[in-house]
Amino acid sequence: MPELLETVDVAKYFGGVRALDGVSIKVKEGSVIGLIGPNGSGKTTLFNVITGFYVPERGEVWFNNEQIDGLNPNEVYLKGLVRTFQIPRLFPSLTVLENVIITPPYQIGERVLDAPFKKRWEKQEIDLAKKAVELLRRFGMGKYIKSKISELSAAHIKMLETIRGLLASPKILLLDEPAAGVAYTTAKELFEYILRLRSEQGLTFLIIEHRLEVLMDYVDYVYVLHNGRLLSEGKPEEVVQDPKVIEAYLGG
Ligand SMILES: Nc1ncnc2c1ncn2[C@@H]1O[C@H](COP(=O)(O)OP(=O)(O)O)[C@@H](O)[C@H]1O
Ligand SMILES: [Mg+2]
Structure with a gap:
């Protein structure tokens, strides 16, 4: 597979809650990708599946031409797939x-x-x-x-x-809301630095961020989750104009 990271039709349920229901995303090496969606849409759960904290009910996760779903978090980490937590540990x-x-x-x-x-x-x-x-x-x-x-x-x-x-x-860094609670200028600096790391070291990023006004200036491509499914995807300027996305955000 040519992509550095790919999920194929990933599903993860908690009892009756379909936290993820058939999510496929692709992350090219050296790209900075945004993962957005209203609260409870499944963003953190997708990180947990990708990094081995959850075993998916269905679907596959591929990293560097290797199927990694089923590996434990430590094994995934040692392959160079590193994540941060929404609530820091x-x-x-x-x-x-x-x-x-x-x-x-x-x-x-x-x-x-x-x-x-x-x-x-x-x-x-x-x-x-x-x-x-x-x-x-x-x-x-x-x-x-x-x-x-x-x-x-x-x-x-x-x-x-x-x-x-x-x-x-890391080869790829998965950041879960890195700008949450961070002052606007510091958040901007953080994202500027991310872009520098990408250009200087070819580092790849998948970033969950609630603050779209910060995120959208820096990402190449965006996936939008809603109720565990992909609602929309595309370049940031396309995604923010997608009526489905606007409705999902306004509707909470
Ligand atoms: N460990 C868990 N046990 C039960 N339900 C969970 C668990 N983690 C997440 N969920 C549920 O799955 C859905 C997606 O949650 P989450 O991935 O945290 O959303 P997001 O990060 O987009 O806000 C929510 O309905 C949430 O309540
Ligand atoms: Mg979350």
Whole structure:
């Protein structure tokens, strides 16, 4: 399959609720794709199916020419498919910097046989910390590097999730509402940075975002979910003019 990520006719039910009912999307390598839809339309559930948190009732997920539905979240993560959570999952007793550098895969210092030998992991750890500090500063969080998570605002916690995802060296990053609660200018900066990462490193993004006024300037293509089904898809300027989409949003 030529696409980097593809879902084929994916269905996921919770009891009588058809959270997803036959959803097929395609994400080309190096693209920035938006996934939108009213609350409860199935966006987060699609992320959960793609990243192995849920096994779909029906359908397939393909990544990098490999069928990945049925793999567990850790296996999916190690393939370079990294997601953030709508409600950030952080370690409250650790500092901001510790939280950011804790996740990337293949950290040498975590391997039992290497852990006692500082030389083997010291450089990797320092490089990672440098990169983390650079990202934290870029997004206005430099002064919180040593703060505890409990001292942060909701917006900063949201930013932290995204920064953590970026540091995991993903092939594709799935962001669940990265701009939620984040100030307009900071949200813009975040999306500008996403576009830079795409052009400089060929990174691919699939982004759920409720704030369309931020998202629409940055995405190549948009999928719209409604009641677990694809309601519309296309270029951002086409999708926002689609009467079905307008009605779904106005109708709640
Ligand atoms: N773990 C779950 N158990 C039961 N129902 C769920 C669960 N997760 C999601 N749902 C339901 O599935 C539908 C889609 O939810 P979700 O994917 O979170 O929507 P969105 O992210 O678009 O707001 C909603 O009706 C929601 O209540
Ligand atoms: Mg959601």
